[in-house]
């Protein structure tokens with residue numbers, strides 16, 4: 340899906356706002372969600388994700404603004420009339436009912452004929468791979484199975500929009516990874532417009548067509564995962580998505596095709612300026628550089644962009660090691676190297692030289 344111009348909007352939020360007394364939970368959010376799009380609301384705790392989702396579902400009334408689904412203003416429509424399926428972290432299933440009855444609940448409320456209910460429930464059961472569990476009580480299921488029942492219950496009504504509020508956060512790491520794949524498959528098979536809430540950036544990056552990064556009730560950036568990772572719009576997004584080194588404010592110098600940063604007390608870094616670095620010579624900028632773009636210098640290596648520091652810590656992560664280096668004028672800088680050799684070659688406290696690949700940095704105007 341295109342990051343800037345989604346297909347015809349399935350959901351449109353127009354200056355949606357929610358105040359709780361004097362506190363602002365969601366501040367004037369406008370957003371178009373494309374038909375069939377998998378859109379994720381991502382942000383730290385308290386940024387307003389659940390409040391925004393609650394307003395789309397109809398559990399919360401906006402203080403101002405409008406919510407439109409398939410061209411119809413539903414701002415004042417009761418939740419159960421919105422044709423929206425919802426799954427929560429806590430499952431919210433009926434523990435005394437069996438799997439079949441849990442999934443059939445929404446269809447019975449809609450007074451569908453019994454035979455149709457059986458057909459639809461069987462379809463949802465097959466889609467969520469729950470065959471054989473129809474008669475089981477929910478209390479006799481594992482966490483992953485319960486979440487699959489919750490998903491089946493949400494999709495069985497053939498909703499216009501599927502809302503998922505941290506549905507995987509109660510699951511352990513392996514099950515979570517497996518359920519991510521299942522969610523992806525479910526989305527592919529149903530083509531349902533999906534709005535997913537998470538504070539887990541890895542989950543957001545792997546599942547979404549587009550991600551909405553929120554902070555303090557406000558949208559910081561809306562973009563496809565790769566675009567968000569490579570070209571974050573501001574310091575908050577840069578620091579929130581993936582690991583990144585935020586360098587101190589520096590002076591930007593430009594001479595022909597070469598750009599340089601003069602970092603007070605640390606030195607100078609330079610690069611062939613990428614085309615999008617259109618800063619004026621002499622302005623103050625901040626550079627953000629991922630750990631994979633900072634590497635230990637080879638023994639005896641000379642050249643530009645090499646700065647020196649002292650190893651502060653190693654964090655061994657299996658396939659790679661994150662090494663933290665204390666650098667004068669820069670503070671702690673992280674480098675990411677394959678394997679664990681660096682732990683032996685550069686023990687904590689040893690001097691180390693790092694090569695900065697400045698051309699890969701995200702550069703933002705310092706304000």
Ligand SMILES: Nc1ncnc2c1ncn2[C@@H]1O[C@H](COP(=O)(O)OP(=O)(O)OP(=O)(O)O)[C@@H](O)[C@H]1O
Nearest residue numbers: 359362363364383384385386387388389390391538
């Ligand atoms: N019923 C309420 N009364 C007062 N303040 C509220 C209420 N619900 C939410 N808030 C506030 O609104 C802001 C947004 O909350 P919200 O639950 O939407 O955040 P979130 O991003 O979903 O967080 P989390 O990831 O922790 O669930 C927070 O500052 C929260 O304290």
